[in-house]
Amino acid sequence: METEVKLFLELLEETKSAAAFTGAGISTESGIPDYRSPGTGMWEKMDQSVVSLSGFLRNPENYYSYAMESYPVRAAAEPNAGHYALARLEERGWLKGVITQNVDGLHTKAGSENVFELHGSVRRVVCLQCREYYPMEDVMSRVFEGENPPLCSRCEGILKPDAVFFGEALPEEPWEKSIDLVSNSEALIVMGSSLLVAPASGLPRLALSKGAALVIINLMETPFDDEADIVIRRKIGEFFEETGI
Numbered sequence: 001m002e003t004e005v006k007l008f009l010e011l012l013e014e015t016k017s018a019a020a021f022t023g024a025g026i027s028t029e030s031g032i033p034d035y036r037s038p039g040t041g042m043w044e045k046m047d048q049s050v051v052s053l054s055g056f057l058r059n060p061e062n063y064y065s066y067a068m069e070s071y072p073v074r075a076a077a078e079p080n081a082g083h084y085a086l087a088r089l090e091e092r093g094w095l096k097g098v099i100t101q102n103v104d105g106l107h108t109k110a111g112s113e114n115v116f117e118l119h120g121s122v123r124r125v126v127c128l129q130c131r132e133y134y135p136m137e138d139v140m141s142r143v144f145e146g147e148n149p150p151l152c153s154r155c156e157g158i159l160k161p162d163a164v165f166f167g168e169a170l171p172e173e174p175w176e177k178s179i180d181l182v183s184n185s186e187a188l189i190v191m192g193s194s195l196l197v198a199p200a201s202g203l204p205r206l207a208l209s210k211g212a213a214l215v216i217i218n219l220m221e222t223p224f225d226d227e228a229d230i231v232i233r234r235k236i237g238e239f240f241e242e243t244g245i
Contacts, residue, residue: 004232005243011187011213011230012094018187019178020086021203022100022107025192025218029080029237031073032104052166060149060158067161071140074122079110082191082236085245087111096185099178101193101200103163116174116181118200120163125150129157136161170199182206187213191236195222204228 024032049055050066079087087110089095097114098107105123107115125139126132132154139159142150150159164170178200182188188207195201195216204214204224216222217232217239225231232239 004230004234004239007230008215008232009243011215012089015186015213016094017096017185018089018094018189019096019181019185019207020089020098020189020191021182021193021200022082022086022098022102022191023193023195023218024102025194026082026236027077027080027102027104027106027192029082029235030077030104030106032077048166053168056160056165057158060160063161064143064148064150067140068143071136074104075137075140077104077106079106080237081241082239083107083110083112085240085243088245090114095189097177097181099174099181099200099203101197103161116178118164118170118174118178120161120171122161122163124162125159126162127152127155127157128160130155133162134159175199178203179206182212183210185210185212187215190214190216190218190222190224190228192218193222194218194220195224 050062056063083106086095086098086107090112097116098112099116099118100107101119103117103119103122105121123136125134125136130152132152139150151157152159182203183206188204190204195204207214208227214224214228215230216225216228217234217236219233219235
């Protein structure tokens with residue numbers, strides 16, 4: 001373990017700029033379950049159609065019924081040592097930005113400023129008719145009071161979390177900025193991602209094609225382990241606490 005920390009800190013000294021790419025695994029230490037871990041992953045406990053665009057449009061009540069169970073956990077979640085370490089690395093000028101598949105908003109809450117949310121955020125909702133935005137906290141208060149599905153106060157359109165559901169394309173702006181960030185970084189630090197979900201799973205390949213160093217911190221194997229410069233199979237928060245960053 002000391003060797004892993006030493007190698008990682010040496011990489012920080014040898015490179016001038018880096019990008020971070022995070023998945024659900026960085027937030028498990030904040031109490032938010034990931035999607036694929038055996039026995040605890042969310043896909044073992046819920047029907048994926050609940051978070052598909054077609055399923056939501058067909059029956060938005062199903063989503064908000066699920067949200068009544070999951071929202072209290074997400075609302076109470078706080079950033080962990082991994083989130084805070086990335087914010088500090090950005091503040092020091094080494095990390096140029098965080099690309100995340102997560103929708104929990106914890107990177108921003110930890111203090112990271114240059115965050116590209118590839119899958120949007122569940123901390124806000126949007127009216128599918130007039131595009132008015134609302135804080136998720138306000139909308140869920142209405143749901144808990146019996147308004148299911150919640151409707152837009154302006155036009156009575158359906159309110160949907162501003163996150164990418166199955167069947168939706170990634171928002172163009174954060175995706176294009178992510179490609180630019182990785183293309184111009186000397187290292188890519190992958191944290192808590194299985195690297196199985198396209199197109200974001202192509203970012204490590206892009207980094208390698210540009211000659212960047214690749215670091216993977218993840219409990220489970222990924223398709224890029226054999227090509228990575230450093231592979232660390234540890235909990236992210238625990239690892240960063242040991243680095244002293």
